[in-house]
Amino acid sequence: MWGRRDMNDLLFELPLPEFFDLPACLEYMNRSPLECLFRSDGEGVTRLFMLEGTPSLVRLTVAAGTPRLQATLLTGAFPGPKPLAELAQYIVEWFDLERDLAPFYRLADADPLLQKLAASERGLRIIGIPDLFEALCWAILGQQVNLAFAYRLKQQLTAEYGKSLEYEGHTYYHFPGPETFLQVSMEELCSLQLTRSKARTLLDVAALIAGGELSREELLALPSPEAAEQRLLKIRGIGLWTSQYVRMRCLRDATAFPVGDVGLQNAVKFLTGMDRKPTPAELLALSVPWHGWEAYATFYLWRALY
DNA sequence: AGCCAGGGTAGGG
DNA sequence: CCCTACCATGGC
Structure with missing residues (x-):
């Protein structure tokens, strides 16, 4: 049975942490129709992996009514335990599943700039690029x-x-x-x-x-x-x-803060109503309350541009 | 045409 | 450490 093609074999399930919303993540991932390294829709995302040298198409969805992320093999040979574990780790890092977002929402819910985004994007995690x-x-x-x-x-x-x-x-x-x-x-x-x-x-x-x-x-x-x-x-x-x-x-550093980022600058300009882009110094001053969560603040602020 | 885009380097204070 | 040219390419 294993190894047959197009069998939709369940590879594994990952328990979902509190504050994880797959649709919110998918919406971010769908932001460009030109994205070529995965294909996402409202239900899940499909990506091509090389498992033991074999091109393997893997789809991620959340099983209805369960707090579990399911990885399904669409084509390719069912991998051995080691590549399977590496794939699971990749997905954990892809969706930043090991992060406890409760502290972030405690500060974001009280922050004038992040408040609305923290509500509308609840459960969005930084989509990583693990490689x-x-x-x-x-x-x-x-x-x-x-x-x-x-x-x-x-x-x-x-x-x-x-x-x-x-x-x-x-x-x-x-x-x-x-x-x-x-x-x-x-x-x-x-x-x-x-x-x-x-x-x-x-x-x-x-x-x-x-x-x-x-x-x-x-x-x-x-x-x-x-x-x-x-x-x-x-x-x-x-x-x-x-x-x-x-x-x-890639390094999943929640304190990273790309102050030179034009997207971040435009998001802050838009949300504050400034008539110009904020300077890096102004962004650093704004970020003081976000201490420890600058990367998440940035990622959420990017969402204001779409 | 002109300005902007999820910057970087080299040169000069 | 800072500030300033200058680079280079496509989109609108």
Whole structure:
């Protein structure tokens, strides 16, 4: 029975924490029709994983009336215990399931800027990018371009270098690993509309990770998130925004606060009625009551823009 | 045409 | 530490 295709095998269930709302998460994940690394609808999300070298399509839903997140295998071979455990861990980090959000809502519910969002987005968690290379690439692609174009760049990069799988009329893509880029030239990447700066930084990051000189585990093992930030800042083309973004989306650091982020600035401008964008100093002053939850405040504020 | 976009670097105080 | 050019590409 295991291993048969298109059998919708239940892989595992994860107990849901308090304050988790899958539809709220899916709404965020649905913010761009150009997203190519997963496909979400009102019921759940489907993503292509490589399990023991086999492209495997996994769908996540919440079983009706239960506090459990179900992972279902749509196609692929039923994996062994180790890849199964790694997949479960990936999903825990993808949806930040181990975070206790009660302290965040205690402060957000009393905060003039966050109050409404904390109510309307109740149960939204920071959707992570657990893979360091993918997270860095997404941040690099998103530097100084509008989101629509960043998605287009990611789509072109993924379609060119990643694996894909057709299922029920949709194409699912898997983001290429860093080793894929060891033989790729800047010119090749520039032909996909990356600037030379983005291409060079992406290739440098790929070489570092593929060469074992940079890893998520190493960054998490450093004594503090600030130390991880310093490590990332050593890489040319990675500045403050990118390192804070990676802390927030990949290293699951709830205190990361990308004050240079235009989206954050525009959200605060909109919510406060300012006639200009707030300066980083003004954002830092605003964030004092959010201490410890700056990343969650940022993620919720982004929602005000949609 | 001109300004903006989920920035970064180099150069000069 | 700060501030200022300048870079580079697409969207509207």
